[in-house]
Amino acid sequence: MSVTTVSHALNDKGRVDPATRERIAEVVARLGYRANRHARGLRSGRSGAVGLLLPVSVDARNDEVLSLDFYLKLASVAAATAFDREQALLLLPPATTKTGLRGLAVDGGIVVDPSPMDPRVTLLRDLDLPVVTVERDLGRPGHRWYVATEAEANTRQVLDHLAERGARSVAMLAPRSDWGWVTQSVAAYRSWVAERGLPELVVPVAMRPGEQSAFDATRRLLTGGSPPGAVFVLAARFVRGALRAARVAGCRVPADVLLAAGVDCADARDGDPPMTALDLHPELQARAAVEMLLGLLDGTPVTAPAYVTATLRVRASTAAR
Amino acid sequence: MSVTTVSHALNDKGRVDPATRERIAEVVARLGYRANRHARGLRSGRSGAVGLLLPVSVDARNDEVLSLDFYLKLASVAAATAFDREQALLLLPPATTKTGLRGLAVDGGIVVDPSPMDPRVTLLRDLDLPVVTVERDLGRPGHRWYVATEAEANTRQVLDHLAERGARSVAMLAPRSDWGWVTQSVAAYRSWVAERGLPELVVPVAMRPGEQSAFDATRRLLTGGSPPGAVFVLAARFVRGALRAARVAGCRVPADVLLAAGVDCADARDGDPPMTALDLHPELQARAAVEMLLGLLDGTPVTAPAYVTATLRVRASTAAR
DNA sequence: CTGAAAGCGCTTACAG
DNA sequence: CTGAAAGCGCTTACAG
Numbered sequence: 127m128s129v130t131t132v133s134h135a136l137n138d139k140g141r142v143d144p145a146t147r148e149r150i151a152e153v154v155a156r157l158g159y160r161a162n163r164h165a166r167g168l169r170s171g172r173s174g175a176v177g178l179l180l181p182v183s184v185d186a187r188n189d190e191v192l193s194l195d196f197y198l199k200l201a202s203v204a205a206a207t208a209f210d211r212e213q214a215l216l217l218l219p220p221a222t223t224k225t226g227l228r229g230l231a232v233d234g235g236i237v238v239d240p241s242p243m244d245p246r247v248t249l250l251r252d253l254d255l256p257v258v259t260v261e262r263d264l265g266r267p268g269h270r271w272y273v274a275t276e277a278e279a280n281t282r283q284v285l286d287h288l289a290e291r292g293a294r295s296v297a298m299l300a301p302r303s304d305w306g307w308v309t310q311s312v313a314a315y316r317s318w319v320a321e322r323g324l325p326e327l328v329v330p331v332a333m334r335p336g337e338q339s340a341f342d343a344t345r346r347l348l349t350g351g352s353p354p355g356a357v358f359v360l361a362a363r364f365v366r367g368a369l370r371a372a373r374v375a376g377c378r379v380p381a382d383v384l385l386a387a388g389v390d391c392a393d394a395r396d397g398d399p400p401m402t403a404l405d406l407h408p409e410l411q412a413r414a415a416v417e418m419l420l421g422l423l424d425g426t427p428v429t430a431p432a433y434v435t436a437t438l439r440v441r442a443s444t445a446a447r
Numbered sequence: 448m449s450v451t452t453v454s455h456a457l458n459d460k461g462r463v464d465p466a467t468r469e470r471i472a473e474v475v476a477r478l479g480y481r482a483n484r485h486a487r488g489l490r491s492g493r494s495g496a497v498g499l500l501l502p503v504s505v506d507a508r509n510d511e512v513l514s515l516d517f518y519l520k521l522a523s524v525a526a527a528t529a530f531d532r533e534q535a536l537l538l539l540p541p542a543t544t545k546t547g548l549r550g551l552a553v554d555g556g557i558v559v560d561p562s563p564m565d566p567r568v569t570l571l572r573d574l575d576l577p578v579v580t581v582e583r584d585l586g587r588p589g590h591r592w593y594v595a596t597e598a599e600a601n602t603r604q605v606l607d608h609l610a611e612r613g614a615r616s617v618a619m620l621a622p623r624s625d626w627g628w629v630t631q632s633v634a635a636y637r638s639w640v641a642e643r644g645l646p647e648l649v650v651p652v653a654m655r656p657g658e659q660s661a662f663d664a665t666r667r668l669l670t671g672g673s674p675p676g677a678v679f680v681l682a683a684r685f686v687r688g689a690l691r692a693a694r695v696a697g698c699r700v701p702a703d704v705l706l707a708a709g710v711d712c713a714d715a716r717d718g719d720p721p722m723t724a725l726d727l728h729p730e731l732q733a734r735a736a737v738e739m740l741l742g743l744l745d746g747t748p749v750t751a752p753a754y755v756t757a758t759l760r761v762r763a764s765t766a767a768r
Numbered sequence: 769c770t771g772a773a774a775g776c777g778c779t780t781a782c783a784g
Numbered sequence: 785c786t787g788a789a790a791g792c793g794c795t796t797a798c799a800g
Contacts, residue, residue, distance in 0.1 A: 128787040133779055140780095141785055160550035164488035165777035168792045173485070178538070180523070194515040194713075201522070202501070206540035214496070214537045214551050219527035229481035230535050337717035370719050392515075396658035398691050449771040454795055461796095462769055486793030489776045 136161065167231070175214040176419055177235040178204055179222070179246045193362030193391035196408045200238065200260070203412035211420055224249060234419045236260065241304050258419040260411050262306040262431070271422065273414040273432040275406050277310035280436045284358055284386050284404060285318045291444050293356035293384050297327035297347050299340055299368065301361040311360055311388060327354055331364060340367030341374075348375040348383060356384035356444075365393040365401055373398075385443040399442035410434045457482065488552070496535040497740055498556040499525055500543070500567045513560065514683030514712035517729045521559065521581070524733035532741055545570060555740045557581065562625050579740040581732050583627040583752070592743065594735040594753040596727050598631035601757045605679055605707050605725060606639045612765050614677035614705050618648035618668050620661055620689065622682040632681055632709060648675055652685060661688030662695075669696040669704060677705035677765075686714040686722055694719075706764040720763035731755045 127146065134140040135150040142150075153159070167173050180197050201217070208215040216232055227249065234256040237246045242265030250257045259272040288296050298315045301308055312328060319326050329347065332339040344357060344364075348371060359368045365387050369379070377383045379399055387394045387403035394403040414432045421428030448467065455461040456471040463471075474480070488494050501518050522538070529536040537553055548570060555577040558567045563586030571578045580593040609617050619636045622629055633649060640647050650668065653660045665678060665685075669692060680689045686708050690700070698704045700720055708715045708724035715724040735753045742749030 129778080130780085130787055131785085134786090137779080143785060146785085158546045158549070160546060161779095162489070162777050163550065163552040164485040164494070165792090166779075167485035168483065168489050168794085169777080169779045171792080175535070175537075194519050198515050198519055201538060202540065205538040206542065209540050209543065209547055209551075212547070212550055214535075216496075216535045217499070217522060217526035217538050219523065219530050221527065222530065225479045225481060226530055226533070228479070229484065229533055230530075231484040335717075337713075366714075366717055373719075392658075393687075396656075396687055398694075450794080451771055451796085452769085455770090458795080464769060467769085482795095483793050486776090487795075489778085490793080490795045492776080 172423070173214075173231045173233050174212065175216055175230075175232045176208060176416070177216045177218040177222075177227070177230070177232040177250075179218045179220070179235060179237045181239040193389055193393070195391045196362070196389060196406065197238070200408040200412045203409040204236065204416050207413045207416040208420075211416075213416075213420065215416075222246070222249065224252060228253060233423050234258070236415045236419055237263075239305055239307070241265075242306075256419060256422040258415050258422070260415050264304070264306040264309060271418060271430050273411050273418060273434060275307065275411070275436050276433050277307050278314040280388070280404050280406075281311045281314035281358075282318055283436070283438055284388070284402075285315065287402070287438060287440070287444060288356040288358065288384050288386060289322075291356075291380070291384055291446055293354070295325055295327065295352075295354040296356045296358055297329060297354040299329050299331050299343055299357060299359040299361070299364050301333050301336075301363070302330050303333060303361075308360065315358070331361070333361070333363060336361065336363030337367040337370075340364030341371045342367075344368040344371035345375050348372060348377050353377070353383065356386065358386050358388065360388035362387065362389040362391040362393065365391060365397060365403075369393075369397050369399075369401065379443050380445050390439055394439075394441070397441075397443070401443040402441045403439050404436040405439050406436050407434050493744070494535075494552045494554050495533065496537055496551075496553045497529060497737070498537045498539040498543075498548070498551070498553040498571075500539045500541070500556060500558045502560040513710050513727070514714070516712045517683070517710060517727065518559070521729040521733045524730040525557065525737050528734045528737040529741075532737075534737075534741065536737075543567070543570065545573060549574060554744050555579070557736045557740060558584075560626055560628070562586075563627075577740060577743040579736050579743070581736050585625070585627040585630060592739060592751050594732050594739060594755060596628065596732070596757050597754050598628050599635040601709070601725050601727075602632045602635035602679075603639055604757070604759055605709070605723075606636065608723070608759060608761070608765065609677040609679065609705050609707060610643075612677075612701070612705055612767055614675070616646055616648065616673075616675040617677045617679055618650060618675040620650050620652050620664055620678060620680040620682070620685050622654050622657075622684070623651050624654060624682075629681065636679070652682070654682070654684060657682065657684030658688040658691075661685030662692045663688075665689040665692035666696055669693060669698050674698070674704065677707065679707050679709065681709035683708065683710040683712040683714065686712060686718060686724075690714075690718050690720075690722065700764050701766050711760055715760075715762070718764070722764040723762045724760050725757040726760050727757050728755050 135142045135147045205215040235250040238260040240259045240263035262272050300312050329343045331343050372379050390403040390405040394401040456463045456468045526536040556571040559581040561580045561584035583593050621633050650664045652664050693700050711724040711726040715722040
């Protein structure tokens with residue numbers, strides 16, 4: 127048996143007699159053999175590694191719209207998925223440079239929560255590396271390699287739920303952010319209220335400092351002339367501030383006002399009261415993104431874009447009155 | 448000029464004429480040349496990659512004693528530090544297997560928050576890979592390659608601060624966990640109260656569900672016969688529950704009870720009121736750990752263990768009365 | 769201080 | 785279906 131045959135058997139290339147293939151598999155399993163990653167990479171030009179670029183800066187206070195839970199889960203599951211496919215997942219710092227990235231020899235990259243024309247996407251593209259984004263890059267309408275949550279359907283699901291639980295009017299706390307997910311959720315809210323002839327109450331909230339901004343915004347809403355029956359806080363960062371504002375304003379949740387969040391997180395789960403929220407399923411997004419990227423690299427047909435349906439976690443903050 | 452000379456110049460090996468070296472550096476910079484990672488790895492046996500093993504499981508609810516902030520920051524800075532040294536940082540899933548890890552060809556690993564005789568350490572050791580832990584593995588007293596926070600000094604700093612702000616007695620909410628950091632903090636608390644003849648009030652709290660357990664424990668403390676003047680909550684997970692319990696028990700913070708946390712986190716920063724907490728400096732721990740590991744790999748002398756001094760962030764929850 | 773040559777462990781045309 | 789041989793791009797003894 128030649129090395130060629132073994133190589134072919136291991137990589138599903140060429141034609142190998144099924145009996146030979148089986149014998150090889152048996153020996154490989156017994157020895158725990160793994161092809162040397164560098165020899166393979168050197169010859170094939172493929173590294174067997176993909177890069178992950180989170181939108182999290184190194185600063186203590188960062189801008190994230192989604193929650194830390196979300197990113198940590200996303201990263202963990204992305205690593206596990208890659209690992210299962212014998213690929214390495216490299217964590218790439220925000221300050222990744224072209225030369226540096228070239229030195230790291232990744233086969234492709236996953237960019238999480240791109241801004242329009244995100245420079246991280248450009249960086250990978252310049253190196254001719256395939257890119258999958260988690261959420262859409264609105265500055266690149268032609269780029270269809272992304273996995274996203276169904277922002278419009280999600281928003282409608284929350285709003286319908288709030289309406290069903292008796293809210294007449296619903297205000298939305300929207301982060302000042304140009305991420306696609308935010309833009310689309312706000313648009314969905316606008317059409318939903320328009321369809322019902324309800325007042326449009328979008329409050330743009332600064333991400334930094336998110337807690338205080340959300341507190342101020344919510345308090346203003348609840349102590350104003352005609353307080354809304356429900357507040358939909360889009361960013362995970364706003365959950366705590368909104369709950370605190372209701373408390374301070376003397377509004378009981380859910381008796382006086384319903385509260386729901388656009389991203390599930392520990393703040394929502396363990397809130398006082400626990401807050402209804404959309405579970406965006408970072409684990410499914412991570413898996414879909416890694417699989418899309420590996421498909422792109424293998425040349426296997428993949429459906430893109432891929433959408434992950436969120437699940438509404440109904441909690442005490444929107445309990446039936 | 449031969450390839451040998453260039454290789455020597457690039458890797459600081461052998462003797463190269465300074466003028467030649469400079470000429471090489473100039474050309475390398477101009478061309479943005481980077482040695483092919485696989486060719487180098489194949490020949491040298493070094494991968495130029497280190498693995499990071501966080502204590503975060505893939506489950507939605509995980510056991511972490513420290514905060515998500517802490518781990519995400521740690522991971523980000525570890526990646527950035529590795530990147531600056533032209534090394535890749537691989538995120539390794541909790542379910543990493545020996546064969547799988549061998550296939551990934553890392554040069555060493557960083558294990559965060561090991562349990563005594565942590566299996567992740569064993570895994571790397573079995574592959575003859577150097578290991579650095581963040582916090583100590585109490586089951587391996589001989590292993591000195593770790594970076595840790597000064598648990599005893601930190602605990603005393605918090606307790607002294609609470610005493611200085613007028614607390615007569617201090618209770619400690621300690622997670623039921625076998626991590627070294629927890630064990631040492633509890634021991635430091637014990638000797639601190641013993642030295643002062645104060646009552647020892649260690650309340651073991653389950654990590655899961657952390658918020659509720661901490662709430663229950665704090666409430667019991669505050670509504671019991673002789674409520675303590677201060678509560679020191681060691682785990683980040685307990686911050687929210689403790690604040691809520693004080694609220695529910697009708698205890699004003701800091702007027703009726705002082706509150707401080709052992710790990711700084713968003714819950715403490717944005718709490719109601721903001722809670723005094725120890726900033727464990729994940730960024731410094733990450734940098735120290737990566738540098739220790741790379742030093743180990745290079746054979747350069749490194750001081751080990753390395754200690755990172757925490758900073759007490761004094762906030763409203765312990766304001767002078 | 770410099771250079772010619774071997775070889776790391778694979779994959780891949782290519783010939784049989 | 786199988787095998788002998790080349791070669792991926794470096795680093796490293798070794799000779800000069």
